Amino acid sequence: MKALAGGYAQARDLRHALDLLGQADGMGRVLAGGQSLIAAMNMRLTSGDLLVDISRIAELRGVALDGGWLRIGALTRHAEIGRDALIARHAPLLTRAVGHIAHSAIRNRGTIGGSLAHADPAAEFPACVLALEAVLHLDGPDGRRDVAAEDFFLGVFETAIEEGEILTGISVPVAQDGERHVLREAARRSGDYALAGLCLLRRTAGHRLAAFGVGPCPILARGAMEKLDHGDIDGAVAALSGEIDPPGDTQASAAYRRHLAGVLLRRALSDLEGEQS
Ligand SMILES: Cc1cc2nc3c(=O)[nH]c(=O)nc-3n(C[C@H](O)[C@H](O)[C@H](O)COP(=O)(O)OP(=O)(O)OC[C@H]3O[C@@H](n4cnc5c(N)ncnc54)[C@H](O)[C@@H]3O)c2cc1C
Structure with a gap:
């Protein structure tokens, strides 16, 4: 079966992506690595949406230390997380999770933001961020907001992300000595x-x-x-x-x-x- 897509737009930056979602009248769907969304579209579990492709937004990618927090961009791919030295040192749980996620082709495309937004009950990263007491960063029509991991996952494939919002990244407290x-x-x-x-x-x-x-x-x-x-x-x-x-x-x-x-x-x-x- 082939996917049914109403339209496709590539976002230049975060502002552009938010504008595209705003103009889509509730029919916009964020496309990151496409590893779950395209599979769902191919199975006709979702259709008729405007795909807003955020995959080239550089500001949503990468890992940085910020005081006592590790900031991970939503577009950071599973494979990048698996080989990142900062993550291995300060949040080794995420490094360990990568080896359990699917296989290399999916790890090379799938993003941590996509995994968290998709919220499959059997996925590794959602449980990791819950255990780590991470904070998830969202941007949307009403501005930015932060949501604690404990308040983010609401049910099967259901999260606190509201219409028109994009998950921009997560912050994880760095591991203390002996952790x-x-x-x-x-x-x-x-x-x-x-x-x-x-x-x-x-x-x-x-x-x-x-x-x-x-x-x-x-x-x-x-x-x-x-x-x-x-x-x-x-x-x-x-x-x-x-x-x-x-x-x-x-x-x-x-x-x-x-x-x-x-x-x-x-x-x-x-x-x-x-x-x-
Ligand atoms: C065969 C197969 C096996 C898999 N096995 C595992 C496994 O063992 N463990 C595991 O954890 N995962 C597994 N996955 C899922 C994989 O990890 C996906 O990469 C991940 O769930 C989604 O990431 P993505 O970047 O591809 O998101 P996409 O597929 O692009 O998007 C997924 C959903 O999240 C939304 N979304 C994506 N990014 C954002 C964002 N920044 N802000 C708001 N909404 C967003 C999309 O609109 C969509 O609804 C598997 C997938 C496949 C196809």
Whole structure:
């Protein structure tokens, strides 16, 4: 099947992109790497929109240190994130996530902004930014605004991005000395979306645990985090089981995904111990 597109416009810069979206009367769709959007259009899951291509907007690309924050442009590609030295040093969770996302052709085109805006419940980056306490930057008809990752993901493929808005980038607090980051997931084949996955951070202030593939959007497992802070691993596994809401489908039952989440938590904890030795 071929995609049905009403029109296409390439934006010169962010202002131009926002103007194009504003003129599209609610029918504009942002095109970044196209790895999810074009697939959806080919399957006729979406059609008749004006595609506003933001892929050549230089100001939305790149990684920079800004005080205690790492600023990552929305158009930074998965592969660029995977080899960026600043990210490897200050937010290694993102580096680790890249190896689990699809395969090289998709990693060479897909962007972190596209992944976050698409908000697939089984995607890695949404759970990473939740665990990392990132802030997402939006620009739109009413100006700029920042949204905490905890308030950004609202449901299956649903985010806090409003009509006419563009995600311009994210800011991630830089890892403190001794901070550890681990990502664990289970997928049927390498590069498939995860059946279940976890991002686990150990900071001086405590643990951060975000789960993906086990609910309508990434889930911050606060109960499990508290148990981990008290060294209660069995309690954390039990708490996590109560905090997730896994789907059942042809890939795996809900019960199997719930079981997997507990197994992954124990493995992630042993990864953390291994990192410290
Ligand atoms: C076969 C296959 C396997 C995959 N496996 C995985 C996987 O294992 N894990 C994983 O995480 N992902 C996976 N993906 C998805 C991939 O990571 C995509 O690159 C990503 O989800 C979307 O990024 P993109 O830049 O291509 O966005 P696009 O496809 O261009 O856009 C996706 C959506 O986000 C919107 N959007 C994009 N950028 C912005 C922005 N800056 N502001 C506002 N809205 C925006 C678009 O309008 C669209 O609705 C897979 C994709 C394919 C085709």
